[in-house]
Amino acid sequence: MIILARNNAGADSDVVARAITGAGFPVLRVPELYHLPEDSPLWTRLAALPAPLVYVTGLHARPAAWLLRRHGITATVVSRREVAGDAGALAAIRAVHPVSAASCETLEGETVARWYPxxxxxxxxxxxxxxxxxxxxxxxxxxxxxxxxxxxxxxxxxxxxxxxxxxxxxxxxxxxxxxxxxxxxxxxxxxDAAARRMFYARTGRPCPVCGRTEAGVGGDNCPECGRATGAPVETDELDALIAALDALPGRRP
Ligand code: SF4
Ligand code: SF4
CATH class of the missing domain: 3.30.70.20 (Alpha-Beta Plaits)
Incomplete structure (x- = not known):
């Protein structure tokens, strides 16, 4: 089955669908799956399709493949951005999918404009x-x-x-x-390792590698968060010292 994303990157998906069915392949037209809500029943329907599956999309192939796998769908992805137009898409489909009874079905699914990693x-x-x-x-x-x-x-x-x-x-x-x-x-x-280190320095979030929330005294610097990995600053002792200094007679206010 060829799963064809409609309205993909500048493509006239009607023309693409006709070209693929004309070459003898069964086509299932769907919305661009990146914009399909997480709870759309279409995900379950697609996950139940028998192999082999080819997904033709306007996205790049690598993210499209991982998007599908996240929803339990394993398919060869043909990115129309990465092949030479319709002819390239057909050649890529032929390389991985046998010619069978041509058909064309459209599955509707409500989509919303989405942006996520x-x-x-x-x-x-x-x-x-x-x-x-x-x-x-x-x-x-x-x-x-x-x-x-x-x-x-x-x-x-x-x-x-x-x-x-x-x-x-x-x-x-x-x-x-x-x-x-x-x-x-x-x-x-x-x-951007520098940006990562700046993030940890400014937020005090725990580094997942060295586990620190603040820099120690001396030692090497953690390569991930940049914090010094020496002994932690003894805040209790420091607080006690400051309190003792505060209590000294003649201390300026
Ligand atoms: S930051 Fe680390 S955990 Fe997150 S995606 Fe990258 S490698 Fe994976
Ligand atoms: S860090 Fe920003 S860009 Fe990355 S997932 Fe969170 S909100 Fe989105």
Missing amino acids: VIDRDRCGDCHHCLQFCLFGVYALDADGRVTVEHPDACKAGCPACSRICPRGAIIFPLCQDPAIAGAPGREMSP
Whole structure:
């Protein structure tokens, strides 16, 4: 089955659908799945389709594949951005899907304009930086203790901030104008370690690697949060010293 996203990146999806059915493939036309709400029944319907599945989309192939897998759907993705138009899409479909009885069905599903991250699980090292960094609760841990996009619609539209602090380039915003953040092939994010360290320095959030919430005294610096890893500052002793100094006679007010 060829799952064809309608209204994909500048495509006339009627023409594309005709070209694919004309070449002898069964086509299921769907909305662009990135904009399908999490609880749409269409996800369940698609997950129940028999293999082989090919998803033809206007998104880049890498985020589209992980988007589908997040919903239990395994498909070969043909990105119309990444192949040479309709002819390229047909060639890619022929390479992975047998010709069978041509058909064309449309599945409706209500969509809303959405903006949220997709995690490339092949790259993610579960370092938890995104979990610490996102102040809007988009990320959480799943039952296996792995970072997941738990509340995608809490993400702030148009902002790809966490993709810049991920050390592995695993966070993709498929609609981002920056091709590297949108998951374009051959384009890689440059992790911004300085921004990550500044975040930990300013917020006092616990570093998932060294566990510190503040810098110690001496020692090496944690490569992730930049905090000194020496002995922690003994605040009790410091407080006691200040209190003793405050109590000294003749202390200036
Ligand atoms: S920051 Fe990147 S590598 Fe680390 S848990 Fe998040 S997605 Fe995975
Ligand atoms: S872009 Fe901002 S709001 Fe969205 S997931 Fe990343 S840190 Fe959270």
